[in-house]
Amino acid sequence: MLSLLAESWTWYSFVTLVVVFRYVSRYVQLGSIRRYQPEDYVMVVVFGFFTTLIIVMNIVGQMDTNLMLPTDIPNLTPESIRSRIIGSKLVLVVEQSMIMTIWGCKICLLLMYNKLTFGLKQQIAVKIVGAYVVLNWIVMESLYFGVWCQPFHEYWAVPVANEQCSAAIHHLITNAVFNISSDIMMLCIPLPLLITSQLPRTRKLILCVLFSLGIFVIMCAVLNKYYSFAHPFSPMWEFWYIREASTAILVANMPMCWPLLRRIFNLKAFNGGASGSGRQFSTGARSKSVPVATTYSSRKVHSLNRSAEEEPTTSSGGKGKGDISWWERNDSGLSKTESEEYIIAPGKENGNGRNVPLEIWESRRVDVETGSVVEEGERDLKREQARIYDGLGKGMRGEFESSVKIEAVKKGAPL
Numbered sequence: 407m408l409s410l411l412a413e414s415w416t417w418y419s420f421v422t423l424v425v426v427f428r429y430v431s432r433y434v435q436l437g438s439i440r441r442y443q444p445e446d447y448v449m450v451v452v453f454g455f456f457t458t459l460i461i462v463m464n465i466v467g468q469m470d471t472n473l474m475l476p477t478d479i480p481n482l483t484p485e486s487i488r489s490r491i492i493g494s495k496l497v498l499v500v501e502q503s504m505i506m507t508i509w510g511c512k513i514c515l516l517l518m519y520n521k522l523t524f525g526l527k528q529q530i531a532v533k534i535v536g537a538y539v540v541l542n543w544i545v546m547e548s549l550y551f552g553v554w555c556q557p558f559h560e561y562w563a564v565p566v567a568n569e570q571c572s573a574a575i576h577h578l579i580t581n582a583v584f585n586i587s588s589d590i591m592m593l594c595i596p597l598p599l600l601i602t603s604q605l606p607r608t609r610k611l612i613l614c615v616l617f618s619l620g621i622f623v624i625m626c627a628v629l630n631k632y633y634s635f636a637h638p639f640s641p642m643w644e645f646w647y648i649r650e651a652s653t654a655i656l657v658a659n660m661p662m663c664w665p666l667l668r669r670i671f672n673l674k675a676f677n678g679g680a681s682g683s684g685r686q687f688s689t690g691a692r693s694k695s696v697p698v699a700t701t702y703s704s705r706k707v708h709s710l711n712r713s714a715e716e717e718p719t720t721s722s723g724g725k726g727k728g729d730i731s732w733w734e735r736n737d738s739g740l741s742k743t744e745s746e747e748y749i750i751a752p753g754k755e756n757g758n759g760r761n762v763p764l765e766i767w768e769s770r771r772v773d774v775e776t777g778s779v780v781e782e783g784e785r786d787l788k789r790e791q792a793r794i795y796d797g798l799g800k801g802m803r804g805e806f807e808s809s810v811k812i813e814a815v816k817k818g819a820p821l
Contacts, residue, residue: 474565516536546580620657
């Protein structure tokens with residue numbers, strides 16, 4: 407069996423690599439550190455508590471605490487009492503670092519789920535689970551600091567008069583109930599959405615396996631409580647604490663690493679589009695087209711509102727906002743689709759041609775004319791027209807013209 411020192415720092419090295427990868431990936435995706443989201447800042451705090459957990463756990467593993475057999479009390483010496491007091495105080499640090507690491511990872515995942523379920527009915531479930539997680543953290547900490555062991559300094563008293571101050575049985579039961587129940591609730595949010603999504607089967611399986619790591623987190627939580635109850639003097643609970651905390655951080659960070667992986671390995675997006683150029687090339691001979699959607703951001707929106715009847719559809723049917731698959735949503739909660747074309751150059755039917763991607767160049771000119779507003783509020787809509795000419799060159803024929811009426815506003819107000 408690996409020693410606690412070797413296993414804990416092996417986990418820490420791997421977790422650190424994934425966390426660094428996450429923040430580089432987020433920088434690539436968002437374009438600036440200033441655009442980091444709340445969950446990114448929460449993860450910084452979580453990683454700090456995880457680092458504290460690793461360091462202090464290795465110290466506790468070499469020290470005794472106030473958890474002892476009644477037969478050991480007559481053998482206490484002033485030196486051993488001082489050592490056990492220090493060890494007992496460090497156990498408090500370990501427990502609080504563990505709680506903050508696990509619950510911090512829950513918060514990060516719920517913030518991500520809240521964005522990915524934007525506009526879906528599952529967002530209500532995310533908010534309910536989030537309220538449950540925050541509430542049980544408050545209840546658990548209140549009981550730990552104010553109820554289970556009083557006065558509080560009895561947590562490091564040697565010898566101890568109250569068993570709850572050394573074995574912490576009531577706290578461990580409360581922690582296990584809240585921790586495992588909230589993990590199960592959080593698993594029930596993404597997996598059904600992924601299973602019913604329109605993603606390719608292989609990528610759907612990858613994401614399901616990734617989020618199913620939460621099952622291993624639950625197993626670790628069960629095992630560390632088992633060894634705490636059944637074998638309180640065994641060091642095995644220390645190993646399972648490290649495994650649970652490490653796996654929880656991996657689950658919370660690995661989904662955020664995908665943008666950087668796409669750029670490094672030129673992988674395709676989970677919705678089927680290729681990285682970079684936004685084109686996807688198939689091996690078939692038939693052209694493939696996906697409706698173009700405006701790219702949205704939380705700061706600037708450049709779009710023209712169109713009714714549902716005016717939205718373009720493909721031969722396989724259009725896809726509205728409500729039909730966009732769960733994983734295709736971006737941070738703002740809106741969806742992106744990509745335009746893809748694949749054509750056959752002349753001679754391909756004879757086996758002499760080669761596949762050539764179609765490039766579409768778009769030039770746009772917008773002329774806006776505004777008129778005056780009469781006192782009675784009548785609008786001169788005929789003069790207040792914006793005509794948009796979309797000239798599509800290179801391989802496209804003709805021009806398309808569409809007009810949109812702009813309602814006039816009162817004089818002096820911005821248009």
